[in-house]
Amino acid sequence: MDDTIITIKDLNVAYQDKPALWHINLDIRKNGRTAIVGPNGAGKSTMIKTMMKLIRPVSGRIEIDGRTDKGVLKNIAYVPQKGEVNWDFPATVLDVVLMGRYVHKGWIKRPQKKDREIALEALKTMKMEAFCDRQISELSGGQRQRAFLARAIAQDADIYVMDEPLQGIDITTENLIMDVIRKLQTEGKTFIVVHHQLNTVKEYFDHVVIMNKTIIADGPTDAVFTGENIEKAYREKGVSV
Numbered sequence: 559m560d561d562t563i564i565t566i567k568d569l570n571v572a573y574q575d576k577p578a579l580w581h582i583n584l585d586i587r588k589n590g591r592t593a594i595v596g597p598n599g600a601g602k603s604t605m606i607k608t609m610m611k612l613i614r615p616v617s618g619r620i621e622i623d624g625r626t627d628k629g630v631l632k633n634i635a636y637v638p639q640k641g642e643v644n645w646d647f648p649a650t651v652l653d654v655v656l657m658g659r660y661v662h663k664g665w666i667k668r669p670q671k672k673d674r675e676i677a678l679e680a681l682k683t684m685k686m687e688a689f690c691d692r693q694i695s696e697l698s699g700g701q702r703q704r705a706f707l708a709r710a711i712a713q714d715a716d717i718y719v720m721d722e723p724l725q726g727i728d729i730t731t732e733n734l735i736m737d738v739i740r741k742l743q744t745e746g747k748t749f750i751v752v753h754h755q756l757n758t759v760k761e762y763f764d765h766v767v768i769m770n771k772t773i774i775a776d777g778p779t780d781a782v783f784t785g786e787n788i789e790k791a792y793r794e795k796g797v798s799v
């Protein structure tokens with residue numbers, strides 16, 4: 559299908575002997591804003607880490623833009639969960655954003671003037687230019703998330719894969735991130751976002767994947783984000799919806 563950018567076929571993932579994902583079949587919409595929702599432990603992070611080739615599946619196939627090789631990852635900006643990043647690492651905000659440029663240059667070459675300009679422009683988009691020389695250890699949760707989105711923007715990828723970017727941040731940052739995502743979507747970018755707040759799914763995302771170890775439902779938010787499907791995914795956790 560032309561409007562599909564990622565296709566997952568019969569994907570199975572396990573940690574040691576414990577299955578984490580089974581029989582995942584999924585098409586992700588090109589130029590969409592897709593939320594991935596499901597209860598804690600549903601395998602949302604596992605699925606996107608497998609897309610990023612950070613986890614090796616037991617079986618299955620992931621095609622990104624029709625490709626399965628590692629080179630395609632250059633075209634994906636990955637924003638990991640905040641908790642997975644070592645924020646004590648001595649680096650300034652600008653250093654972090656410049657990392658977005660390394661996929662284009664390799665780690666050996668030093669950033670050029672143009673890379674710095676692109677990084678500063680990305681910081682401006684995230685209203686973080688005043689913090690460019692600040693150590694990342696000194697940032698608030700919302701500022702850290704802005705810096706990470708700036709890094710993703712500096713990478714200039716077509717696909718953004720984000721693991722709970724709105725977790726634990728202030729409402730101003732949340733609104734800014736959603737405004738930037740919507741704007742980038744109008745420029746042709748695709749978003750795949752692990753999202754925890756069920757009350758904002760309809761407002762923020764045009765497509766949704768509801769999962770719990772396997773896919774419960776996926777498609778346009780209006781059609782798929784129903785009480786029945788959410789109930790199915792969250793039932794075993796006893797969440798009332």
Ligand SMILES: Nc1ncnc2c1ncn2[C@@H]1O[C@H](COP(=O)(O)OP(=O)(O)OP(=O)(O)O)[C@@H](O)[C@H]1O
Binds near residue numbers: 574596600601602603
């Ligand atoms: N490195 C690991 N080693 C062993 N088990 C793991 C590992 N990472 C995750 N798991 C297990 O795999 C399952 C899926 O975890 P995952 O983090 O993908 O879920 P999630 O839907 O992203 O959860 P959350 O909403 O809590 O972030 C859970 O049972 C988890 O305990």
